Amino acid sequence: MRAMTGLWRWRRNPLRRRTDLVESWVALLAALFIAAGAPAAGVTVGSLAQDALAQSVRKQHEQRHPVPATVVRLMQQPHVDPDPETSSARDSGRRVVANWTAPDGTVNTGPADAPRTAAPGDRFRVWTDDHGRLVPRPMDGTTATSHAMLAGAGAGAVAAGLVEAARRLAVWRMLRRRYEDWDRAWERAGQDWGRTGAGS
Template sequence: MRAISGLWRWRHNPLRRGTDLAESWVALVALLLVLVAAPVVGSVVGSVAQDALQRSVRDQRQDRHPVTATVVRGLERLTVEPDPETSSGREVRSRVVADWTGPDGTRQHAAVTCALRNPRPGDRFPLWTDRHGRITARPLDAATAATHAVLAGLGASALTAGAVEGIRRLIVWRMVRRRYARWDQAWDRAGPDWGRTGTGS
């Protein structure tokens, strides 16, 4: 609003300088860019991120499969930071040697981490594997992917607004420097005669 009121104020003002009007126009253009371009950029980036992340969700769901593993023997208990998508506090997890069968029918035997507090031989627990039975991370959730896409869009919009404001400030700073340089030149021309009686007569 300050940009619009600045333009209106300088419209017919006899003290108006060219730089005053230019500053008001720069402010108005920057305001319009922040109100129009920043949301458009955020929307485009969010949409592209959403497409890429949802494609990744689909690919991971095709490549990653839940299987049931059986504890052979326990190894140690661990206190770990949990997956932020599934829980909120620290978790106690156990490291065990387990057997499982991959989606392609291959038998697997390895040390893995499970959510069992006191694992005993024969206990069963879920595990995510690739199609060959190798352990992999849980696939990305569609809702989490959408959240990441929204955050990417908001971030891009904020960065665009910040860039526009930064460019506006740089342009105004250069205008002010140029104005001060002109004032210095005018003072230098008037300086030798300033304050003398009869100057200019």
């Protein structure tokens, strides 16, 4: 990590400037924040995301019900689908017209996604809400945990990136100020700096 390169400026050196020492402290603080703050941010965001997703999983499992459906007839498949995402999803199953009984006892008929090998009369499982409308399969706990871990890792990376960006901005501003000081020193020295009798 480049933030540690400024630590050498703590050495006793007659050429060390005050800004060198400040830069080394900025590097150390950035390293500490990245080492401790980024993981803390990741754990915090990950646990909050886990709680929210676990509640969503519970709610989905309460409101969505697996019911058996029967294939009535096959639907004609589209010939060409230019979107690779929808075409891959289509290739993993097939659209059919099916009958299913909702949890409230009503019989429904409509288009549904069935296994690729489905034929008229075959039975397969669909997910419905309380009123028999088809809904996506509820999220499972493993998927929720994976999403929470990704959220935590992303938050930790963002926190580390922000700290490093702040460190670079502080060093850049110190460098600009250093150059401005040098320019003023050269202006004070004048054009005849180092010449005999110039008072230098």
